Amino acid sequence: MDFRTIIHLDxxxxxxxxxxxxxxxxxxxxxxxxGRPEGxxxxxxxxxxxxxxxxxxxxxxxxxxxxxxxxxxxxxxHREYGQKSRQVMEILRQTTDLVEQISIDExxxxxxxxxxxxxxxxxxxxxxxxxxxxxxxxxxxxxxKLVAKxxxxxxxxxxxxxxxxxxxxxxxVGQEAAFLAPLPLETLWGIxxxxxxxxxxxxxxxxxxxxxxxxxxxxxxxxxxGFDLHARANGIDxxxxxxxxxxxxxxxxxxxxKDTNHQHIxxxxxxxxxxxxxxxxxxxxxxGTTVKLKLxxxxxxxxxRQITLPEPVDNERxxxxxxxxxxxxxxxxxxxxxxxxxxxSGLQRPSQQLSLWDKVDYTRMAQLEAxxxxxxxxxxxxxxxxxxxxxxQHGLPPDEEELSQ
Amino acid sequence: xxxxVLQENLAHGLGIVSRAVAPRTTLPVLxxxxxxxxxxxxxxxxxxxxxGITCWIxxxxxxxxxxxVPARTFADLVGTLPDGQVDMDLVVQTQTLHVRSGTSNTxxxxxxxxxxxxxxxPDLRDGVVFNVSDLREMIKQVVFAAxxxxxxxxxxxxxxxxxxxxxxxxxxxxxxxxxxxxxxxQGSAQSMKAIIPARALNELARIAGDGDDTVTMSLPPGxxxxxxxxxxxxxxxxxIEGSFPDFEQIIxxxxxxxxxxxxxxxxxxxxxxxxxxxxxxxxxxxxxTPGDELQPGSVEISAQSEETGSSExxxxxxxxxxxxxxxxxxxxxxxVLDVVGxxxxxLETTAAxxxxxxxxxxxxxxxxxxxxxxxxx
Numbered sequence: 001m002d003f004r005t006i007i008h009l010d011x012x013x014x015x016x017x018x019x020x021x022x023x024x025x026x027x028x029x030x031x032x033x034x035g036r037p038e039g040x041x042x043x044x045x046x047x048x049x050x051x052x053x054x055x056x057x058x059x060x061x062x063x064x065x066x067x068x069x070x071x072x073x074x075x076x077x078h079r080e081y082g083q084k085s086r087q088v089m090e091i092l093r094q095t096t097d098l099v100e101q102i103s104i105d106e107x108x109x110x111x112x113x114x115x116x117x118x119x120x121x122x123x124x125x126x127x128x129x130x131x132x133x134x135x136x137x138x139x140x141x142x143x144x145k146l147v148a149k150x151x152x153x154x155x156x157x158x159x160x161x162x163x164x165x166x167x168x169x170x171x172x173v174g175q176e177a178a179f180l181a182p183l184p185l186e187t188l189w190g191i192x193x194x195x196x197x198x199x200x201x202x203x204x205x206x207x208x209x210x211x212x213x214x215x216x217x218x219x220x221x222x223x224x225x226g227f228d229l230h231a232r233a234n235g236i237d238x239x240x241x242x243x244x245x246x247x248x249x250x251x252x253x254x255x256x257x258k259d260t261n262h263q264h265i266x267x268x269x270x271x272x273x274x275x276x277x278x279x280x281x282x283x284x285x286x287x288g289t290t291v292k293l294k295l296x297x298x299x300x301x302x303x304x305r306q307i308t309l310p311e312p313v314d315n316e317r318x319x320x321x322x323x324x325x326x327x328x329x330x331x332x333x334x335x336x337x338x339x340x341x342x343x344x345s346g347l348q349r350p351s352q353q354l355s356l357w358d359k360v361d362y363t364r365m366a367q368l369e370a371x372x373x374x375x376x377x378x379x380x381x382x383x384x385x386x387x388x389x390x391x392x393q394h395g396l397p398p399d400e401e402e403l404s405q
Numbered sequence: 406x407x408x409x410v411l412q413e414n415l416a417h418g419l420g421i422v423s424r425a426v427a428p429r430t431t432l433p434v435l436x437x438x439x440x441x442x443x444x445x446x447x448x449x450x451x452x453x454x455x456x457g458i459t460c461w462i463x464x465x466x467x468x469x470x471x472x473x474v475p476a477r478t479f480a481d482l483v484g485t486l487p488d489g490q491v492d493m494d495l496v497v498q499t500q501t502l503h504v505r506s507g508t509s510n511t512x513x514x515x516x517x518x519x520x521x522x523x524x525x526x527p528d529l530r531d532g533v534v535f536n537v538s539d540l541r542e543m544i545k546q547v548v549f550a551a552x553x554x555x556x557x558x559x560x561x562x563x564x565x566x567x568x569x570x571x572x573x574x575x576x577x578x579x580x581x582x583x584x585x586x587x588x589x590x591q592g593s594a595q596s597m598k599a600i601i602p603a604r605a606l607n608e609l610a611r612i613a614g615d616g617d618d619t620v621t622m623s624l625p626p627g628x629x630x631x632x633x634x635x636x637x638x639x640x641x642x643x644x645i646e647g648s649f650p651d652f653e654q655i656i657x658x659x660x661x662x663x664x665x666x667x668x669x670x671x672x673x674x675x676x677x678x679x680x681x682x683x684x685x686x687x688x689x690x691x692x693x694t695p696g697d698e699l700q701p702g703s704v705e706i707s708a709q710s711e712e713t714g715s716s717e718x719x720x721x722x723x724x725x726x727x728x729x730x731x732x733x734x735x736x737x738x739x740x741v742l743d744v745v746g747x748x749x750x751x752l753e754t755t756a757a758x759x760x761x762x763x764x765x766x767x768x769x770x771x772x773x774x775x776x777x778x779x780x781x782x
Contacts, residue, residue: 311686311709351686353734354758354776355579356655 003173005118006241007109008140008148009124009125011088012156012164014105017135018084019074028162030055031072037061044076047401067243082379083177095125106164108145112240122168142171142179146237150180150187177237181208188232190225198222207233249370250280251292253341259298261336266327273342274320281344287312289346291319293326296339305330312348406470406495408447412486412506414462416447419480421460421612421638426472426476427453434520435684436472438503440513440519441471447636450524451476456605457524457641463492470495471518474502478513525625525641527632532621533567533593537613537635540620543574544610546585546744546771551603552578562600562645564652567593575652576603582652582774601631605642605666612638655774658751658761662726664693664704665766668750671704672742675735676716678708680737681699681716688778689735693754695724708735731757732778741773 011017015033020026030050035041041061050071055064065071085104092099098110110119122139129137142149148171155169171179180187184206185196198221204210210218211233217227231237251272262267281288291313292306305326313319323342331337412554419438427435430453439450447464450457472495483491495501501513523744545565552560563576570592575584613620614635619735621634624644633640678689689708702724709715731754742750747765757780761771 065560349779351688351732352779353580354779356577356582356760356774357650358577 003143004110004112005114006145006148007111007122007125008142008145008152009107009109010138010140010152010156010317011085011091011105011302012136012138012166013045013047013051014085014135015076015081016047017075017164018081020047021134022077022080026072029072030068030070032061032064033074033076034061034064035066038072052160052162059261060313078379084133084135088129088135088137091129091132092125094364095121097120097247098241098243103319108241109149118203119168119170126166136166138165138167138169142235143173143176144223144235144237145239145241146189146232147171147176147179147235149395150253153187154179154183171235177211178210179234180233180235181206181211183207185210188229188234190229192335195222195225195229247284247286247347248346249282249284249292249343249345250288251275251294251341251343251345252276252280253294253339253343255296255339256337258352259336259338261334263333268342269340270323270327270342271320273340274316277342277344278314278316278319281314281347285349286347287314287350288344288348289313290344291322291326292343292345293323294339294341294343295330295337297325298336298338302339303330306345308346311348312346313344314350344397357405406441406472406493406497407466407468408442408561409465409467409490409492411760412461412483412488412491414464415491416480416483418447418460418462419476419483419538422449422458423450423480424608424611425451425453425477427454428477434516435522435683436476437473437516438476438479438730439471439473439518439524442466442469442674450521452522452524452641455520455602455643456753458608459472459524459641460612461637461640469622470497472500473513473518473521474513474515479652482511482513496584504617513675525628525630525632527623527625527634527639527641529621529623529634531595532623532634533589533597534591535617535620536570536590537620538616539587541610541613542746543572543585543587544606546746547574547576547583548603548606548742549576549719549740550578550581551576551771551779558645559600559647561604561650562602562649563606564600564649565597567595567597569593569596577650577652577655580776582655583740583741584652584656584772586770587638597622597623600645600647601633602642602645605631605640612640613640614707627731629743646747648751655760656772657753657755657774660726660755662693662695662724662729662754664702664752665706665723665749666720666752668742668748668765671706671721671750672739673705673780674720675742676705677716677718679704679735679739680704680708680712681712681713682708687734687736688780689738690730690732690780691754692751693722693724693726693729693731695726727753728729729757731761731777732780733761734778737775741775745771 030250032043032046034044043057043064046055053068100108120143138152138156140148142148151169155167158164159165159167162323185191185199215230218230261387289308289312290308294304296302307322441448446461448461502513502515504511540608563574566573570589573586622633624737630646631642682689685707692705694703701721704720706721707717741763745765747768750768751764760776763770
């Protein structure tokens with residue numbers, strides 16, 4: 001059976017780690033990023049030394065100071081956090097396009113298509129992030145997002161340290177339910193204190209109890225949530241890793257069964273590919289400014305040539321026209337061709353005449369735009385998104401740092 | 406019927422009414438022009454049942470009478486006649502119009518005037534009186550913004566309202582709105598509200614004469630028609646039924662950037678951009694940059710085409726507020742700049758995706774709203 005491999009990555013005590021980079025004297029000390037203890041400030045993030053003392057994120061700062069009177073309190077530098085976060089996400093995207101960033105310091109990667117040992121892949125990501133950004137992170141590996149995320153948390157908490165855990169936890173295929181079974185019910189998405197209480201009263205102690213509970217009874221008591229929780233407790237989660245990044249290019253290529261230099265075969269192939277690329281662009285709602293032609297000769301030498309157009313296109317005829325032009329310029333008409341492909345990049349949304357009758361409050365829209373711009377220029381592009389773009393639609397609990405935003 | 410007219414008067418009259426002729430129709434008489442004696446003048450009328458136009462020309466009338474003459478044949482014939490007198494004589498029995506001028510003798514087969522749709526006789530006492538040149542200016546400033554899309558009939562018309570001595574014309578397609586207000590020299594006793602087909606107003610502007618002439622407009626109750634009447638021309642049009650969208654709420658009430666430019670320089674830059682924009686998306690980008698103590702503000706108008714190339718023109722401007730990059734359909738800009746009529750024009754913008762407001766400087770009576778184009782990317 002086909003299964004996926006999902007990596008969940010979480011930057012360890014992200015804000016604190018960034019602060020330590022700025023000020024190495026903080027290393028190993030209890031400190032917290034957050035609001036002032038005199039007011040209603042809360043802990044956004046706290047160092048592992050502070051956690052050992054019992055300080056938690058979202059705790060009132062006044063309480064944290066009670067626990068640890070010599071707690072170092074930092075205001076936080078969100079611009080810096082945003083920058084670091086972007087660096088990390090960029091490293092992830094260099095590994096695969098299938099990256100779903102779920103908060104400033106967390107992401108899912110679908111690495112199903114990447115061959116090789118997945119733990120080794122996780123380890124190499126961890127060390128690459130360490131060497132390029134000097135930030136520690138923990139990773140969970142599983143066949144779905146739910147288990148991968150929980151794996152990260154379990155991995156982290158299994159390491160007791162005053163500094164960063166740098167955990168990697170794999171849940172092997174088929175072991176999902178067994179892995180979750182001993183964990184407390186609240187670990188699952190969708191179980192808050194109230195639901196947990198209901199389940200406890202029904203006599204359940206941990207996820208394993210929930211997994212074995214008759215699904216019909218759960219559905220009767222809790223409705224659809226009951227059904228969903230039962231699936232989750234059994235380690236089942238089909239949510240895909242959804243990337244909200246727009247694609248960089250749309251392309252088609254084909255390796256011929258037999259190397260060819262027949263003009264009409266090449267032309268027919270280009271025609272077909274131009275149509276496919278055009279259809280792909282239209283389906284995705286893009287136009288692109290650059291037409292690329294990829295050629296691989298019989299000896300495996302591969303060349304890519306491109307033309308940039310002044311106006312973005314999505315129509316088959318123009319794409320084909322330029323692809324043919326590129327072929328003419330770069331092929332002597334004799335050399336055997338092994339592979340040919342067309343791509344369109346420089347993708348953008350097509351221009352569109354806006355309508356007078358759209359019921360939009362332009363004044364409020366302008367104010368919103370201005371506010372968004374301010375937030376983004378301070379904290380980075382990804383820090384705030386429209387509801388429809390928000391990756392957090394699958395009921396993930398907000399992360400500690402997300403709470404503070 | 407027996408009449409004598411001057412060739413040039415007849416040609417002029419036929420030229421005016423011929424635009425209302427319906428040449429291809431199941432009702433043959435609509436391809437004809439009604440020719441009738443009328444209180445010492447000769448009346449020429451044509452109608453396509455939506456718009457009817459009548460023109461009165463001076464004539465020497467020997468015998469009263471009327472008929473309808475095939476418009477195309479009549480106009481082509483009159484066009485070939487020499488200057489001077491044209492004598493027309495109708496043989497009622499055969500409905501044959503005998504036309505004689507100089508050495509030429511012509512017989513035209515006509516259709517009985519009884520078959521011609523009756524034209525309403527307006528009661529002009531309750532009418533609203535416009536100065537012709539004012540009315541033509543108003544029409545010019547709004548009519549181009551009306552839609553040509555028959556799917557939304559209301560938008561193919563111009564909303565005309567009269568209240569006390571204030572007259573308002575408004576037209577909008579989906580993407581722009583033109584509103585012109587003016588004061589009447591003679592106040593109107595009654596309030597009026599009607600949606601008049603843009604085509605009828607275009608015709609009116611064409612035929613309404615010049616200078617200090619006046620046009621009287623009346624809306625005969627219960628007829629669904631509007632009638633415009635000058636001394637010697639009358640235009641009747643069916644009104645468009647339905648309710649015009651509440652345009653006042655589309656007009657932006659605030660702005661973040663106000664750009665004042667020379668109308669002529671802006672128009673020229675837009676025409677230049679249109680040369681390149683017209684091949685593709687019609688997009689002109691306006692990069693509006695406020696000035697500082699050292700240099701004036703500027704509007705850079707740019708357009709590009711896959712095939713023909715690209716163009717950029719910079720127009721000096723007085724700009725208050727934030728810089729903005731906004732894109733418009735350049736034809737919309739050009740069409741409004743063509744009619745602003747003042748040396749300077751203000752463009753008020755809020756954001757790249759919010760409507761732009763164009764006002765002639767020093768003329769509060771006119772405003773124009775254009776929706777921008779959303780740029781890809």
